[in-house]
Amino acid sequence: MSNSIDKKKHTVLIDANKFGLTGPIDGSARYVNSLLKAMHKEHSNKFEIFLLFNRKIILIENAIKDIQMFKESPPSALSWIRMKVNRYFEQFNIIRKTVFSIKSYLFLKKINSYRFDIIHILLPHRYYFIKGSLPNTILVMSIHDLTCKIVPQFHLYANTQSTWSGIVYSSLSCEGIICVSENTKRDFLNYFPSYNGILAVTHLGFDDKLFYKEYNHNRIEEVKRKYAITSRHYILSLFTLEPRKNLINLILAFESLRQNSNCSHIELIIAGKLGWKMDEDFKFIKDAAGVKLIGYVEEQDLAPLYNGAVAFCYPSFYEGFGLPLLEAMACGTPVVFGNNSSMPEVVGDTGLSCNPNSPKDIMIQLHKICTNDDLRSKLSQESIKRSQQFGWSKCAKETFKLYDKLLD
16 A cells, blocks of 8 residues: 555545446445545544555545546456356355455455554445454444345345345444435344444435536526437436336326326436346337437436426335435425335425325326426425435535544
């Protein structure tokens, strides 16, 4: 490690996997990038923060200053083959555990001599970096959701296994655990009621430079043209395309909505990168009238796209937080959301909740927003106001508070 450690301060090592990624990123990547940047701004002289990335240990200020060093180069044919082979063998427990053990040994051998006060893993499946003997080091894990256990049918088997293994490990070995919502905390305690460490809740935030009320109508129209959105009125849904997001019921609800004469002109715009287990869904989408898939949306286009929408619909079956809901609210876009898990905690009474298992109920809530200008205006104003309760700066400060408690 080229950076010397100042032991006058408490030293923290944070696993920075997904930091600096560009292009299509998911909610976990948004969390890693936004939290680390906020922690760099908010931390006092009390802490010296280092980031672990691809087995390099780098001071956070150097990483922020030269984020290019974190960006991954385009994958070679060999790395693609290696990834495919790894994915295949990960389904076999004995092989996966052997690989984790090797990675853990190599990591611990490298870092034990540096004696960090705290090691914080931001994504549970990365737990193998701290699995083993780290004397006099406080271990912290961030847990985003327990969907790998609650709704495993929506995930790939290898992902559920590695994530759940990380969560179980945290319940046994981590002195501190961060949950991104009160609902995630309740879920964790439901499975691990005897956990005796410190359990903290740090809500996620939004970047007000990316998500804001856009008053420039020309900018909205420019973004609509960029993504070939021709309708004056559209409902937006944005997420990684995977079964948990409930795309089939959303489209069934939309088709029913369009049968109303006063909503027949509305389109449904679905944005986001392709995830997994979507083959059957795409066969269904192909025949749906008024539905348009626009793929990944660049960050600078998100606010105009949200602002141009009549409503934002997110009828997910289960969420750890529901970051797109908060981002839509920050733009003043009225939201329809699933009445489960953490989503009511995020939205409160500033949106309309629906039963995600009922296309009819989803349609009813969308119809209320699409046909009532006063309601839409009221929800828009209230959504912006509520979104101000969340922020990455607040998330970073709450993370440091947990560190302080653990050091005490």
